Amino acid sequence: MKRYQDPAWTDGMAVSLDYNYAMADFVGRVGLTSQELQALNPRLSSLHEDLSARREDGRLGFFKLPYQTEILEEVQKLAKPLFEWCWDLVVLGIGGSALGTQALYQALCHPQHNRLSPARRQHKCGLHILDNVDPDYCYGVLDGLDLRRVAVNVISKSGGTAETLAQFLFLYQLLKGRIGEDRLRQRLILTTDPEKGVLRRLAEREGFKTLPVPPEVGGRYSVLSAVGLLPAVVAGINADELLAGARYMDVRLKTAVPEENLAYRLAALFYLFATAKSRPMLVFMPYARSLASLGDWFCQLWAESLGKAHDLEGRLVHAGSTPVRALGTTDQHSQLQLYIEGPPDKLITFVEVANFQHRVEIPALWGDQDDLGYLGCRSFNELLQTEYTATAFNLMRAGRPNLTIKVPEINPFTLGQLFMLLETATVAAGFLFNVNPLDQPGVEGGKKTTYGLMGRPGFEAYQQEFASSPPLREEYLVK
Amino acid sequence: MKRYQDPAWTDGMAVSLDYNYAMADFVGRVGLTSQELQALNPRLSSLHEDLSARREDGRLGFFKLPYQTEILEEVQKLAKPLFEWCWDLVVLGIGGSALGTQALYQALCHPQHNRLSPARRQHKCGLHILDNVDPDYCYGVLDGLDLRRVAVNVISKSGGTAETLAQFLFLYQLLKGRIGEDRLRQRLILTTDPEKGVLRRLAEREGFKTLPVPPEVGGRYSVLSAVGLLPAVVAGINADELLAGARYMDVRLKTAVPEENLAYRLAALFYLFATAKSRPMLVFMPYARSLASLGDWFCQLWAESLGKAHDLEGRLVHAGSTPVRALGTTDQHSQLQLYIEGPPDKLITFVEVANFQHRVEIPALWGDQDDLGYLGCRSFNELLQTEYTATAFNLMRAGRPNLTIKVPEINPFTLGQLFMLLETATVAAGFLFNVNPLDQPGVEGGKKTTYGLMGRPGFEAYQQEFASSPPLREEYLVK
Numbered sequence: 001m002k003r004y005q006d007p008a009w010t011d012g013m014a015v016s017l018d019y020n021y022a023m024a025d026f027v028g029r030v031g032l033t034s035q036e037l038q039a040l041n042p043r044l045s046s047l048h049e050d051l052s053a054r055r056e057d058g059r060l061g062f063f064k065l066p067y068q069t070e071i072l073e074e075v076q077k078l079a080k081p082l083f084e085w086c087w088d089l090v091v092l093g094i095g096g097s098a099l100g101t102q103a104l105y106q107a108l109c110h111p112q113h114n115r116l117s118p119a120r121r122q123h124k125c126g127l128h129i130l131d132n133v134d135p136d137y138c139y140g141v142l143d144g145l146d147l148r149r150v151a152v153n154v155i156s157k158s159g160g161t162a163e164t165l166a167q168f169l170f171l172y173q174l175l176k177g178r179i180g181e182d183r184l185r186q187r188l189i190l191t192t193d194p195e196k197g198v199l200r201r202l203a204e205r206e207g208f209k210t211l212p213v214p215p216e217v218g219g220r221y222s223v224l225s226a227v228g229l230l231p232a233v234v235a236g237i238n239a240d241e242l243l244a245g246a247r248y249m250d251v252r253l254k255t256a257v258p259e260e261n262l263a264y265r266l267a268a269l270f271y272l273f274a275t276a277k278s279r280p281m282l283v284f285m286p287y288a289r290s291l292a293s294l295g296d297w298f299c300q301l302w303a304e305s306l307g308k309a310h311d312l313e314g315r316l317v318h319a320g321s322t323p324v325r326a327l328g329t330t331d332q333h334s335q336l337q338l339y340i341e342g343p344p345d346k347l348i349t350f351v352e353v354a355n356f357q358h359r360v361e362i363p364a365l366w367g368d369q370d371d372l373g374y375l376g377c378r379s380f381n382e383l384l385q386t387e388y389t390a391t392a393f394n395l396m397r398a399g400r401p402n403l404t405i406k407v408p409e410i411n412p413f414t415l416g417q418l419f420m421l422l423e424t425a426t427v428a429a430g431f432l433f434n435v436n437p438l439d440q441p442g443v444e445g446g447k448k449t450t451y452g453l454m455g456r457p458g459f460e461a462y463q464q465e466f467a468s469s470p471p472l473r474e475e476y477l478v479k
Numbered sequence: 480m481k482r483y484q485d486p487a488w489t490d491g492m493a494v495s496l497d498y499n500y501a502m503a504d505f506v507g508r509v510g511l512t513s514q515e516l517q518a519l520n521p522r523l524s525s526l527h528e529d530l531s532a533r534r535e536d537g538r539l540g541f542f543k544l545p546y547q548t549e550i551l552e553e554v555q556k557l558a559k560p561l562f563e564w565c566w567d568l569v570v571l572g573i574g575g576s577a578l579g580t581q582a583l584y585q586a587l588c589h590p591q592h593n594r595l596s597p598a599r600r601q602h603k604c605g606l607h608i609l610d611n612v613d614p615d616y617c618y619g620v621l622d623g624l625d626l627r628r629v630a631v632n633v634i635s636k637s638g639g640t641a642e643t644l645a646q647f648l649f650l651y652q653l654l655k656g657r658i659g660e661d662r663l664r665q666r667l668i669l670t671t672d673p674e675k676g677v678l679r680r681l682a683e684r685e686g687f688k689t690l691p692v693p694p695e696v697g698g699r700y701s702v703l704s705a706v707g708l709l710p711a712v713v714a715g716i717n718a719d720e721l722l723a724g725a726r727y728m729d730v731r732l733k734t735a736v737p738e739e740n741l742a743y744r745l746a747a748l749f750y751l752f753a754t755a756k757s758r759p760m761l762v763f764m765p766y767a768r769s770l771a772s773l774g775d776w777f778c779q780l781w782a783e784s785l786g787k788a789h790d791l792e793g794r795l796v797h798a799g800s801t802p803v804r805a806l807g808t809t810d811q812h813s814q815l816q817l818y819i820e821g822p823p824d825k826l827i828t829f830v831e832v833a834n835f836q837h838r839v840e841i842p843a844l845w846g847d848q849d850d851l852g853y854l855g856c857r858s859f860n861e862l863l864q865t866e867y868t869a870t871a872f873n874l875m876r877a878g879r880p881n882l883t884i885k886v887p888e889i890n891p892f893t894l895g896q897l898f899m900l901l902e903t904a905t906v907a908a909g910f911l912f913n914v915n916p917l918d919q920p921g922v923e924g925g926k927k928t929t930y931g932l933m934g935r936p937g938f939e940a941y942q943q944e945f946a947s948s949p950p951l952r953e954e955y956l957v958k
Contacts, residue, residue, distance in 0.1 A: 017956065020956075112623025115593060133859045137590050163866075169855070173842040219812075261957075307820055308821070330611050342801070357615050373936075380614040397948075446869045446872075450866050450869040454861070476504075
């Protein structure tokens with residue numbers, strides 16, 4: 001029996017929420033009252049009906065991903081031969097094609113995964129995510145690899161992402177020269193729309209291997225599709241348990257009454273602090289180094305889903321709140337001073353992990369020194385936990401609202417829960433903000449200008465628009 | 480002759496500022512007018528007098544660091560024997576004892592520095608900065624190293640940082656068991672206050688090697704002291720050129736008239752947008768992967784220096800603005816949607832790099848495809864530059880003010896300039912916000928609660944305070 005099939009184990013692994021320190025009972029009038037939360041209940045009920053309907057009609061494709069175990073089988077079939085010869089998988093992808101994978105990698109792989117010898121890793125390949133077109137970075141990462149032992153996963157839902165395509169062309173040419181085109185074809189997997197886009201067209205013409213991104217799943221909601229699953233499996237992550245965790249959370253969220261629904265409660269808190277409580281910033285601060293990249297993933301999800309000029313009725317609203325990534329305990333020594341004494345414009349969300357894989361004991365040395373002796377015979381684990389407790393407590397006492405997502409331990413099952421919880425909460429927040437959480441119309445302008453300036457046929461007008469804008473003024477330069 | 484002794488080279492490497500897109504001429508009334516900037520000139524003149532006086536009397540110790548070449552000699556003397564046998568330097572430090580070093584490491588070392596074989600690195604040790612007490616992270620980093628080949632640099636200005644001391648005790652015991660106490664003493668360097676604190680006391684009693692942190696230099700301003708210099712030299716960074724770059728900028732800032740002073744202009748822009756223009760967020764977005772950690776360093780500097788409850792007259796002001804780290808082009812696919820369409824509450828600061836070390840060409844493959852063909856025969860460099868141009872332009876067109884720090888290339892000389900520029904700008908902003916940019920009183924409460932909960936003698940009252948606070952309410956938990 002797999003451990004996720006044992007209800008005693010899964011219930012012990014359930015993610016939960018503690019929002020005491022966000023309430024007026026603790027932080028005074030900057031906090032929320034039970035009445036304010038209850039006043040939102042009718043909207044949460046409508047939201048629940050709306051989401052239930054959209055689950056059924058398939059418009060919210062990410063809800064289906066944890067159940068698509070046939071995709072995982074396809075991924076595993078493609079991954080299996082790699083373990084025979086591949087030392088490193090290079091992922092070409094950016095934004096939603098990179099951040100979920102990075103979150104999985106950091107949370108679930110050894111902190112020195114890529115540095116361990118292939119022998120020690122065993123059935124786990126190194127993983128390198130090229131999420132930028134910076135030439136020194138791309139050159140440098142590839143420079144450290146044995147290219148005869150590299151497989152490449154090109155990920156772009158639309159197939160049109162300029163950065164990813166540029167990297168693909170470069171790496172294709174490079175590897176063709178090193179290992180020949182026939183072997184290269186065996187080492188290349190394109191993850192893209194099942195029908196549209198240039199990557200799909202090329203794959204059909206040239207016979208490349210492919211994996212699908214479901215058309216109804218946007219990039220930032222795609223981590224549990226082939227986008228995140230292939231790199232995860234190749235890096236040795238238990239993706240079966242990951243999907244089980246996502247299903248566990250999905251069932252919980254589908255069946256809870258709206259007032260006790262974890263995702264809706266989180267969305268309601270985030271929404272009310274951003275709007276009624278005038279706190280435009282949402283700090284996401286895990287007390288676990290390995291969850292820092294989950295923070296990056298969530299920051300995309302939240303920012304791109306809710307930062308919208310227009311609401312669903314087309315009114316100009318400039319909605320959204322700004323996610324800010326932090327990390328405990330590190331940022332106690334960097335950002336905490338601002339959070340505790342600066343402008344009262346933030347809601348802080350901690351992620352607390354109850355149990356780590358390792359317990360690191362602090363030996364009792366130089367015990368005669370007061371400022372050292374108290375640490376002896378304690379552990380890193382106790383210190384980290386205590387610092388979280390002390391930070392949340394002192395923020396509360398300073399009238400700075402905060403809440404905590406509680407995670408029993410970091411493993412594929414809890415990661416799956418966190419992905420599903422935060423995706424559902426974000427879509428729910430879209431309902432509350434009354435914006436479309438699935439599009440990103442604001443970034444089109446920049447893409448078109450880029451195409452224009454790069455000379456792509458059909459985009460001459462954008463080049464022209466740029467060229468005819470007023471010239472820069474010398475007086476606004478400081479040399 | 481060293482290249483930094485050649486004025487033609489150094490002037491070609493000068494960092495500059497372009498704030499056209501922050502001005503009303505380009506972004507309309509959300510931008511600044513020349514009049515608004517000029518109105519600040521009398522305060523900039525007072526600021527200049529104030530800073531000049533404080534340079535002289537030594538209260539702003541960081542101004543002296545680039546000239547303390549004798550410290551660099553001491554560092555080089557300590558580092559030299561390491562190159563004989565050491566493969567990896569482990570730095571124990573957090574906040575100001577880690578972020579500057581991380582910025583140097585990421586900006587100036589190979590992207591796979593720690594992964595390259597010691598043979599290929601030659602006279603450059605691996606560098607591992609343990610800036611967190613997370614047990615899995617600390618265990619995992621050390622697990623990947625050959626402990627017989629490790630040197631340790633413990634960094635804490637006060638000597639009292641709980642995380643760093645806990646790591647020190649653990650690593651001391653661990654290495655003692657592996658290599659014996661005598662050899663361990665040769666491999667341990669404590670960087671701390673020259674007179675005070677438990678690390679200094681231990682060093683004197685046990686005879687450990689030490690390096691000083693000048694008492695008048697706070698952690699977040701200490702990157703150019705022994706704090707940053709030792710790890711930099713051990714990792715193979717040219718610290719001589721780094722200090723030369725810092726001196727170059729310092730001379731420029733000392734001698735420029737206030738209205739044309741790069742640091743004061745930057746401070747004035749940051750200050751006016753945060754206050755008069757009601758934009759509480761300051762996005763720092765380099766278009767270079769290797770400058771991401773410089774962003775983290777700047778975020779500490781800005782947040783901890785200016786996020787203050789009280790002004791210099793003791794009035795309750797809750798001053799400051801919130802730095803937000805982003806990265807081009809990566810965050811075009813994550814945060815840009817929010818920046819361009821969300822609430823108009825941000826000023827965006829780009830860092831643009833003119834020349835990279837490598838030029839990565841994009842081959843012309845499948846040129847018959849419109850959505851691919853335009854990339855052929857261009858380069859990653861052009862694409863990155865074009866994406867920056869298009870992003871800044873489209874933000875401006877959407878009425879979103881932005882400015883750009885322009886860097887000719889990334890090298891120790893320009894990094895030195897950037898550190899000095901941003902430190903001076905932050906201290907200048909402290910003057911404008913009328914707060915003390917050198918202290919961090921807000922984080923003391925959390926430290927005391929931690930000490931209390933960990934049972935440190937003398938802090939029982941804080942344990943008591945925590946224990947007697949109202950209990951958490953079940954109704955504010957979602958399980």
